[in-house]
């Protein structure tokens with residue numbers, strides 16, 4: 001039987017980043033509610049960069065069941081966890097230190113485990129297997145939600161244009177030591193993990209991302225890393241962007257409804 005094709009991405013564009021962040025918070029709460037009703041937990045992966053700040057509309061919002069969240073990192077820069085470049089530190093500073101999430105529900109990629117990148121990515125893959133393998137018994141983990149940023153070059157997580165990791169189709173977690181964006185050493189989810197999520201949301205703001213967004217959405221055949229995020233059916237991909245980032249995009253917008 002032929003596999004069902006991925007659904008086309010849904011693009012939500014907002015006049016201001018304040019409106020975007022508020023809508024994103026409502027979207028996340030809805031995903032959380034559905035997951036908790038079905039399975040009693042909410043598995044979510046986050047990235048770093050500007051994303052953690054964009055999640056702060058969740059702080060104090062009624063309906064967030066922090067004790068049900070299990071948080072993983074879609075990628076991490078291999079620096080100490082208290083280093084300003086650490087995605088985990090960013091997430092702690094901007095969000096998790098301000099909400100009542102149990103500390104053991106956050107799963108950092110911890111470079112203090114050793115400086116061997118292969119071992120570090122294996123250890124994180126094992127942590128994912130512990131969380132998912134027996135519970136959902138699938139070839140790849142099925143996150144309820146993966147929240148991704150995207151750089152002006154179209155990279156997402158630590159999957160960079162032209163890199164050999166773009167074709168990794170077996171491992172759940174991999175590493176690079178030649179990132180074109182510093183720091184060079186990083187650990188990242190691979191496409192099979194990202195593309196098996198139930199929902200994936202990209203968040204992109206500002207005019208600096210307008211050219212990239214046009215290429216990703218209007219010319220996916222160019223194969224930028226963000227265009228390769230195509231969730232396996234019945235997964236769904238959403239874009240939350242501001243009008244400045246979407247200013248050059250022809251791809252149709254869908255109004256956001258609560």
Ligand SMILES: O=C1O[C@H](COP(=O)(O)O)[C@@H](O)[C@H](O)[C@H]1O
Nearest residue numbers: 047048049050051149150151157
């Ligand atoms: O280096 C990274 O960059 C991307 C994009 O960051 P942004 O600041 O342009 O939003 C981020 O999603 C990723 O997690 C991070 O490691």
